[in-house]
Structure formats: C-alpha cells, structure tokens
Amino acid sequence: MFLRDQTKPVRVGPLTIGGSQHVTMQSMTMTKTADVKATVAEIHRLEEAGADLVRVTVNSREAADAIKAIKKEIHIPLVADIHFDHRLALLAIENGVDKVRINPGNIGKRERVEEVVKACKARGVPIRIGVNAGSLERHILERYGYPTAQGMLESALHHIEILESLDFTDIIVSMKASDVNLAIDAYKLAASTFSYPLHLGITESGTLFSGTIKSAAGLGTLLAAGLGNTIRVSLSADPVEEIKVARELLKTFGIISNAVTLVSCPTCGRIDIDLISIANEIEEYVQNIKAPIKVSVLGCAVNGPGEAREADIGIAGARGEGLLFRYGEVVRKVPEHELVSELKREIDTLARRFAET
Ligand code: SF4
Numbered sequence: 605m606f607l608r609d610q611t612k613p614v615r616v617g618p619l620t621i622g623g624s625q626h627v628t629m630q631s632m633t634m635t636k637t638a639d640v641k642a643t644v645a646e647i648h649r650l651e652e653a654g655a656d657l658v659r660v661t662v663n664s665r666e667a668a669d670a671i672k673a674i675k676k677e678i679h680i681p682l683v684a685d686i687h688f689d690h691r692l693a694l695l696a697i698e699n700g701v702d703k704v705r706i707n708p709g710n711i712g713k714r715e716r717v718e719e720v721v722k723a724c725k726a727r728g729v730p731i732r733i734g735v736n737a738g739s740l741e742r743h744i745l746e747r748y749g750y751p752t753a754q755g756m757l758e759s760a761l762h763h764i765e766i767l768e769s770l771d772f773t774d775i776i777v778s779m780k781a782s783d784v785n786l787a788i789d790a791y792k793l794a795a796s797t798f799s800y801p802l803h804l805g806i807t808e809s810g811t812l813f814s815g816t817i818k819s820a821a822g823l824g825t826l827l828a829a830g831l832g833n834t835i836r837v838s839l840s841a842d843p844v845e846e847i848k849v850a851r852e853l854l855k856t857f858g859i860i861s862n863a864v865t866l867v868s869c870p871t872c873g874r875i876d877i878d879l880i881s882i883a884n885e886i887e888e889y890v891q892n893i894k895a896p897i898k899v900s901v902l903g904c905a906v907n908g909p910g911e912a913r914e915a916d917i918g919i920a921g922a923r924g925e926g927l928l929f930r931y932g933e934v935v936r937k938v939p940e941h942e943l944v945s946e947l948k949r950e951i952d953t954l955a956r957r958f959a960e961t
Contacts, residue, residue: 605792606799607830614730614774614801617681617702619656621730621776621833622801627859628656628834629850630803631843632685637674638666644677646843651680653847654892657834659683659705668695675700683732690716697723703776705732708766709741709759721770730774732803733763737781737790751781753789760794775800776834780807784822791826801833802826812841816849827857848891864890864951867915868901875903877921877940885944890951895958897951900929917950919943 613623621628631650635642637660647658662668662684675682681702686693690711693704697720704724708717708731724731737751741762744755756779767775777800779790787806794802806822809815819837826832835853837846854860868883883901890899900918902911905927911918919926919938926943928935930950938946 605796605831607795608801608833609830610799611801611833612773612775612799614776615728616657616683616730616776619681621803625859627827627832627854629654629847629854630657630659630683630834630836631655631846631850632659632661632836634843636667637661638664638670640670640673640677643670643674647674647678647680647682649844650847651678652892653844654851655680655847657681657683657702659685659836661685662692662696662701663687665692665695668692668699671696671699671701688712690720693720694723697727697729701729703730703732705734707733707735707763709763717766718770721767721772724774725772728774730776731767731772732776732778733760733767734778734780734803735760735763735790736778736807737783737786738807751783751786753779753786753793756781756786756790757793757797761797764798764800773800776803777801778803778805780805782806782808782818784818787822788825791831792829795831802831804832804835805838807838809838810840812839812845815839815841819849820853823853824856827853827859861896862894864893864895864897864899864955866890866899866901867911867918869903869911871903874906875921876905876923877903877926877943879903879921882919882944882947886947886951889948893951893955895955897954897958899947899951901947916954917947919947 609625611622613620633643633646635646650658657680683703684696684701686706693706735756748755760777779794781787804823806819809818835850837849839846855863866887898915900915902920905922918929924940925937928938
C-alpha cells in the first residue's frame with residue numbers, strides 16, 4: 605500500500621500534493637464562475653477559513669474566460685473542473701489555472717487528449733482524474749452490474765493509462781462515492797495499486813450535520829490508515845463549512861499541528877457556568893488562529909481543574925465564576941461574565957508568543 609508519504613509528489617502551483625504527511629484542504633465555489641466578483645469574494649472567504657486550494661466549475665466559455673481575472677485576485681491555487689469539453693480545459697490552462705480536473709477517457713478522440721496533455725506539460729499543470737461511483741463507464745457497470753471498488757479501480761487505471769501513454773504523470777486521483785464503505789474500499793484498492801496522490805472525498809455526503817458525520821467516518825478511516833494527500837469535504841452547505849470540517853478532521857488525526865484544539869466537557873448536573881455558550885464562542889474565535897494551543901473549557905470544579913491543567917490554557921467553572929489555568933497553574937479567579945473575554949485575551953497572548961518563536 606502506498607501511504608501518503610510514499611506517493612508521487614505533484615506540484616499544484618506553489619503547493620506540493622503527495623510525497624509527505626502533509627494533507628491539503630480544498631473546497632469548491634458555489635458561485636457562477638463567470639461572475640468574477642462573486643467568485644473572488646467566495647474564494648477570499650475560503651482563503652480566510654484556511655483553504656489551501658479551491659476548485660471552480662468551468663462549464664462554459666465565459667467561465668473559462670473568467671479564470672484569468674479570478675487568478676489575479678486570489679492567493680491560493682485554482683483548479684478548473686471540466687467535464688467532456690476539452691476546449692474549455694485548453695482555455696482554462698491558457699488563462700492560468702493551476703490544476704485541471706478532467707477524465708481523459710471522457711473527452712473523445714485521442715487528439716483532444718494529446719492537446720490537453722501538451723498544454724498541461726507546457727505550463728506545468730497537473731490533472732486530477734475524478735472517478736465517481738455514480739458515473740462509471742457503461743462497460744464497467746455492465747461487467748459488475750453496479751458500482752464496485754474494483755470497477756472504480758478499472759476506471760481509474762483506464763484514465764491513468766491514457767495519460768501515461770502520453771508520458772504524462774503529474775496525476776492526482778480521486779475515487780469518490782456517496783456510499784462510505786464503497787469509497788473506503790475503492791481508495792484502499794487504489795493505494796495498493798498505484799502511487800499517485802489521492803484526493804479524498806465522500807461525494808454528495810449530505811447536509812452540514814449528516815454530511816459531516818459521513819465524511820468524518822469515511823475520510824477519518826482513510827486518514828487514520830495513512831492514506832490521502834488532499835481532502836474535500838462535500839456538504840450541502842456554505843463551502844466555508846467544508847473547510848472548517850476538513851480542518852477539524854485533520855486536527856483530530858494530528859495531521860495539522862498549527863491549530864487550536866478545544867477540549868470541552870459534555871456538561872452534567874454539576875455544571876456551574878453557561879459552558880455551552882462559552883465553548884461555542886471560543887470555538888468560533890479560535891477557528892483561524894494558527895498556533896498549536898490546547899484550550900480546555902470545563903463546567904465545574906470537580907473534574908474541571910484536573911482536565912484544565914492538561915491544557916495550555918483553560919477554565920474550570922465554579923458558581924458564578926471560573927478558575928483560569930495556564931500551563932497547569934491557577935492564574936486567577938474570573939467572574940463568569942468575563943470568562944470569554946479573559947480566555948480570548950490569554951489565547952491571543954499564547955498565539956503571539958508562538959508567532960514570535
Ligand atoms: Fe460535569 Fe464537571 Fe465533568 Fe463538566 S467537568 S461533565 S460539569 S463533572
């Protein structure tokens with residue numbers, strides 16, 4: 605099995621996907637790509653949320669034309685999502701896109717594939733082959749009767765062979781399915797067959813609630829097995845939520861280290877403060893802080909102090925107030941209405957210190 609650090613490194617603009625333990629996070633815009641202003645605004649929100657790269661649909665000549673203007677306004681690599689029309693791929697590449705998602709077996713005559721590959725080679729643009737259980741080639745579906753991991757692997761190999769026959773190997777592969785078990789099997793099969801980096805995703809996974817759980821189950825299983833070089837959490841929600849979920853997932857597995865980890869208690873009858881509001885407010889606050897800080901927010905003085913001492917900074921509630929801990933030591937008592945602001949101030953101080961080191 606090719607684990608994530610054993611995959612081929614593939615350049616995507618200034619990023620490298622594959623060949624290390626690093627896993628990038630990506631999302632896809634919901635705007636009409638031809639609407640440059642709206643698309644750039646959405647990409648800026650994704651950048652702010654921590655996205656490493658972003659994909660836009662290129663489904664028309666206007667969308668392909670817009671790539672040039674979008675590229676000038678953004679700071680992360682841009683991926684063009686193309687289905688079938690190789691002319692749109694050529695235009696997107698000419699306009700400066702950093703990566704193309706296209707299945708070479710789906711764009712018709714070999715000359716078309718040759719044209720796209722030639723353009724990609726000339727500009728150092730990699731190709732992501734996107735195998736999807738819901739759109740497998742007819743002959744594969746007929747052979748197996750329904751989407752299977754083996755069928756998905758055959759589809760991937762078919763597209764890979766086309767590119768390799770043109771001496772093109774800057775390839776990233778996804779094996780998406782909305783069925784979590786199928787996706788896990790397909791990705792594992794892919795990782796045991798070829799060394800191209802894997803773009804992980806559970807496609808059409810659902811809403812913010814159910815999709816987060818499905819994605820965490822599927823992507824978490826693969827990440828824990830050491831697979832996956834870039835992830836996209838697909839949610840029927842604001843794409844910024846996809847990045848938030850992706851980052852939480854990577855933090856959970858220790859793949860991202862420069863982020864704040866929040867520990868909060870589940871609450872019980874011993875609770876002495878409004879812990880749920882405090883935890884939610886602090887969680888929102890630390891979203892974009894890039895520092896390896898562990899924050900603990902606990903509801904009472906029974907188990908609270910012990911847990912809070914394990915964190916860099918923490919509070920343990922008491923009646924109408926809280927004990928503030930820093931590196932295991934009680935710093936002071938803080939009235940409940942000042943707990944959030946004090947905790948934020950302490951987090952900022954630690955983040956500043958981290959930035960200075
Ligand atoms: Fe209950 Fe206190 Fe534990 Fe929170 S820390 S779950 S309030 S005992």
